[in-house]
Amino acid sequence: MKEMMIILFSAILVDNFVLSKFLGICSFLGVSKNLKTAMGMSGAVILVMVASSALTWPIQTFLLVPLHLAYLQTLVFILVIAALVQMIEMVMKKAMPPLYNALGIFLPLITTNCAVLGVAILNITKSYTFTDSLINALGGGLGYTLSLFLFSGVRSKVDKANVPEMLKGLPITLIAASLVAVSFFGFKGLVENLFS
Amino acid sequence: MKENVTDQTYKNPKERLDEQKKKDSPMQILLDGVLFQNPVFRLVLGTCPLLAITTSAKNAVSMGLAVIFVQMGSEVIISMLRKVIPDKVRIPAFITIIAGFVTIVQLLVSAYLPALNDSLGIYIPLIVVNCIVLARAEAFASKKSVLSSLVDGFGMGVGFMVALFFMGTVREILGNGTFFGIPLPFYGASFKPMMFFILPPGGFFVFGICICFSQIFVKWMDKKRGKPLSLPPEAGHCEACGTCTACSGSEGTKV
Numbered sequence: 001m002k003e004m005m006i007i008l009f010s011a012i013l014v015d016n017f018v019l020s021k022f023l024g025i026c027s028f029l030g031v032s033k034n035l036k037t038a039m040g041m042s043g044a045v046i047l048v049m050v051a052s053s054a055l056t057w058p059i060q061t062f063l064l065v066p067l068h069l070a071y072l073q074t075l076v077f078i079l080v081i082a083a084l085v086q087m088i089e090m091v092m093k094k095a096m097p098p099l100y101n102a103l104g105i106f107l108p109l110i111t112t113n114c115a116v117l118g119v120a121i122l123n124i125t126k127s128y129t130f131t132d133s134l135i136n137a138l139g140g141g142l143g144y145t146l147s148l149f150l151f152s153g154v155r156s157k158v159d160k161a162n163v164p165e166m167l168k169g170l171p172i173t174l175i176a177a178s179l180v181a182v183s184f185f186g187f188k189g190l191v192e193n194l195f196s
Numbered sequence: 197m198k199e200n201v202t203d204q205t206y207k208n209p210k211e212r213l214d215e216q217k218k219k220d221s222p223m224q225i226l227l228d229g230v231l232f233q234n235p236v237f238r239l240v241l242g243t244c245p246l247l248a249i250t251t252s253a254k255n256a257v258s259m260g261l262a263v264i265f266v267q268m269g270s271e272v273i274i275s276m277l278r279k280v281i282p283d284k285v286r287i288p289a290f291i292t293i294i295a296g297f298v299t300i301v302q303l304l305v306s307a308y309l310p311a312l313n314d315s316l317g318i319y320i321p322l323i324v325v326n327c328i329v330l331a332r333a334e335a336f337a338s339k340k341s342v343l344s345s346l347v348d349g350f351g352m353g354v355g356f357m358v359a360l361f362f363m364g365t366v367r368e369i370l371g372n373g374t375f376f377g378i379p380l381p382f383y384g385a386s387f388k389p390m391m392f393f394i395l396p397p398g399g400f401f402v403f404g405i406c407i408c409f410s411q412i413f414v415k416w417m418d419k420k421r422g423k424p425l426s427l428p429p430e431a432g433h434c435e436a437c438g439t440c441t442a443c444s445g446s447e448g449t450k451v
Contacts, residue, residue, distance in 0.1 A: 022248040174404030181397035
């Protein structure tokens with residue numbers, strides 16, 4: 001139990017996927033412009049991350065390793081994620097139209113989100129168990145959500161501020177992201193002490 | 197005045213043809229990739245590996261070489277198969293081809309350079325989802341000839357490596373006080389390197405400043421040439437990032 005909590009909270013706060021591992025930067029910069037799209041994207045990311053971890057871990061453990069095909073990991077994982085996303089989209093469209101309206105447009109974008117493939121590969125390289133993998137994926141998704149929400153708040157202020165002409169647009173956004181990332185350094189060392 | 201000039205060039209069909217030819221010449225494609233359409237500083241693609249592994253110049257160059265290989269290989273194969281792959285399944289097909297090349301790199305690196313494999317970690321398999329590779333496959337290789345695609349792959353790859361090397365050098369010198377692992381003489385007990393720059397926030401910061409300088413460069417080029425150094429719509433700077441529907445165009449990532 002204690003280990004699970006440590007995995008969960010370090011994925012959310014200490015090893016934040018966006019601000020310290022740099023996974024999913026493209027969507028982070030693109031979607032953080034307003035809170036509503038940020039919400040939709042985060043929901044879709046959490047869903048796909050957990051679902052893809054639940055699928056890729058058994059594939060790696062029960063299929064690729066026994067057949068000595070572990071070198072095909074990258075190829076298999078990306079195809080599985082692409083197929084999974086497509087399937088979630090179809091099922092959601094049919095079964096849960098309101099949820100589809102909220103998350104639908106974000107789903108196709110997620111296939112090429114590095115955070116999803118990243119979490120699948122990290123689960124294997126860190127040799128997590130199945131439950132650990134799911135918790136890591138959930139923590140990763142929640143961490144993505146947290147940083148996205150905090151950053152979209154910062155960004156709405158930055159967009160209104162009067163910045164020098166040359167820094168307008170992307171440069172000032174990145175510098176603001178840098179400052180948000182600094183604030184996450186406050187969590188370093190927190191997790192080990194909290195549960196020990 | 198400016199508008200008149202562009203009008204005239206487009207009124208004359210021969211000149212327009214010449215301009216088109218110039219655009220498609222290997223030299224121009226190469227120069228576009230490295231400088232005018234630099235994938236990182238102009239198109240803002242591939243930011244994830246850029247920020248993550250530019251903590252040292254050595255890592256940056258190794259990652260750059262890996263991306264050059266994947267980019268050239270996949271663009272050539274995709275360009276060869278561009279008439280065979282059905283339009284509807286082209287993206288999964290492209291991803292499969294790219295993943296194949298990434299697996300080759302992964303196996304080579306883990307066999308011959310295990311130390312590098314440890315320092316680059318998961319960012320080698322993540323080349324699969326690097327937007328540059330997929331973007332150029334979609335925007336360039338699926339439409340142009342094999343030779344042009346080869347040149348474009350090389351140009352874009354080198355452009356990415358140059359950007360990585362630049363950021364890696366700046367961050368390593370400022371943050372670690374070394375260059376390719378060699379300690380620099382002007383750092384000492386009284387003047388310590390700033391840790392900030394090799395930590396994740398430093399990556400965002402240096403990248404922001406780099407984009408700022410790239411904007412200044414573009415403005416300066418505009419003034420010199422008298423016409424804007426615009427990105428052609430087929431450069432793939434938008435559809436590639438995949439967040440189009442959510443970000444509604446160029447606003448946020450506009451350079």
